[in-house]
Amino acid sequence: VAQPNVNELDASKLTYKFTDMPREVPAAGVHQINGNSVCTDHMVTVAWSAKNGWAAPELKPYGPLSLMPTASVLHYATECFEGLKAYRGVDGKLRLFRPDCNAERMLMSSVRISLPSFPPKELEKLIIALMSVDGPKWLSRERPGSFIYLRPTIIGTQPQLGVQAPSEALLYIIASYMPVMDAPAGGMKLHTSPNDMVRAWVGGFGYAKVGANYGPSLLATQEARARGFGQILWLYGQNGECTEAGASNFFVIWKTAEGKTQLVTAPLDDRLILDGVTRRSVLQLARERVPEMEVVERKYTIDEVIKAHSEGRLVESFAAGTAYFVCPISLIHHRGTDVDISMGKAGEGGSFTLMAKGWLKDIMYGGENHPWGVVV
Ligand code: PMP
Numbered sequence: 001v002a003q004p005n006v007n008e009l010d011a012s013k014l015t016y017k018f019t020d021m022p023r024e025v026p027a028a029g030v031h032q033i034n035g036n037s038v039c040t041d042h043m044v045t046v047a048w049s050a051k052n053g054w055a056a057p058e059l060k061p062y063g064p065l066s067l068m069p070t071a072s073v074l075h076y077a078t079e080c081f082e083g084l085k086a087y088r089g090v091d092g093k094l095r096l097f098r099p100d101c102n103a104e105r106m107l108m109s110s111v112r113i114s115l116p117s118f119p120p121k122e123l124e125k126l127i128i129a130l131m132s133v134d135g136p137k138w139l140s141r142e143r144p145g146s147f148i149y150l151r152p153t154i155i156g157t158q159p160q161l162g163v164q165a166p167s168e169a170l171l172y173i174i175a176s177y178m179p180v181m182d183a184p185a186g187g188m189k190l191h192t193s194p195n196d197m198v199r200a201w202v203g204g205f206g207y208a209k210v211g212a213n214y215g216p217s218l219l220a221t222q223e224a225r226a227r228g229f230g231q232i233l234w235l236y237g238q239n240g241e242c243t244e245a246g247a248s249n250f251f252v253i254w255k256t257a258e259g260k261t262q263l264v265t266a267p268l269d270d271r272l273i274l275d276g277v278t279r280r281s282v283l284q285l286a287r288e289r290v291p292e293m294e295v296v297e298r299k300y301t302i303d304e305v306i307k308a309h310s311e312g313r314l315v316e317s318f319a320a321g322t323a324y325f326v327c328p329i330s331l332i333h334h335r336g337t338d339v340d341i342s343m344g345k346a347g348e349g350g351s352f353t354l355m356a357k358g359w360l361k362d363i364m365y366g367g368e369n370h371p372w373g374v375v376v
Pocket of ligand 1: 274
């Protein structure tokens with residue numbers, strides 16, 4: 001909650017200090033060097049303190065942060081982040097996809113983890129400012145169809161041990177290359193979460209994009225990967241409600257017993273899942289563009305999915321999120337049972353999956369002029 005008499009986050013106060021050691025843009029297709037992310041020349045940082053509020057934002061050369069070993073984030077996980085991409089369009093323009101949604105979600109996450117609040121529009125302006133500076137070099141017009149990943153982050157920096165809300169924080173925005181984490185050929189294989197692990201719980205914070213949701217999920221993911229699966233399908237509760245697939249929202253399309261085609265995904269209301277920007281976009285476009293399909297946000301269980309499969313009613317499945325985009329699922333493994341899912345005629349994904357992917361791609365890369373595609 002904003003305190004009176006302290007400074008609000010104000011993007012118009014941004015100062016610029018340009019690098020005198022420009023970094024080399026890697027060859028197309030190179031996303032990391034020696035296991036390190038390749039970031040652009042600059043980053044934006046903004047310091048916050050409870051006493052003074054937000055300092056003037058700074059755009060400056062990308063480089064290490066300086067933190068005391070006692071910093072709040074390093075002990076109590078006072079951290080939240082966002083992930084969105086900037087896209088070099090087929091028309092040569094640079095676009096963000098619904099950055100307002102990411103800025104709003106970052107505010108929600110920040111408040112949830114006792115970090116400061118801010119007007120989301122100001123964060124959006126800072127993201128755009130970074131892309132205005134680094135976009136032309138790092139997303140060259142010669143590479144239409146390319147993208148870069150933006151990672152706004154807030155950390156609690158107060159150098160004091162003791163479990164309390166930090167009175168100092170740092171907001172920063174970096175931009176990094178990232179591979180197209182497209183579906184592996186043949187589709188993504190999911191393994192349901194181990195019996196003794198949940199990602200999120202009612203009353204918890206699974207709906208917030210805080211780092212504390214991710215570290216603890218790595219163990220199950222690592223084990224599943226070693227066995228040839230791409231991601232965990234996180235189940236919740238005694239009945240095995242389907243929630244999310246890795247760091248993506250999870251969807252199935254099935255025929256109901258009455259023969260209707262339904263697109264189904266987990267609901268937001270019990271706050272177990274992240275309100276994905278891709279999820280909302282897919283739901284809205286499906287409602288607008290495929291009126292004959294029912295679009296349902298409700299609790300549904302892995303047993304319902306298995307039953308639909310065994311009755312020949314499971315039509316397709318996909319995961320949706322910024323990193324994996326719209327990713328067809330070819331198999332779900334649950335306690336000894338393999339659910340094989342159709343990958344469509346060409347083996348590249350079901351027909352709705354491919355259609356939804358195409359719609360979003362067109363908006364992101366300027367094939368379709370749409371208010372969700374925000375030109376930088
Ligand atoms: N669920 C989780 C847990 C995630 O981390 C993400 C990635 N932000 C998503 C879903 C997908 O969200 P979005 O479409 O906004 O990337």
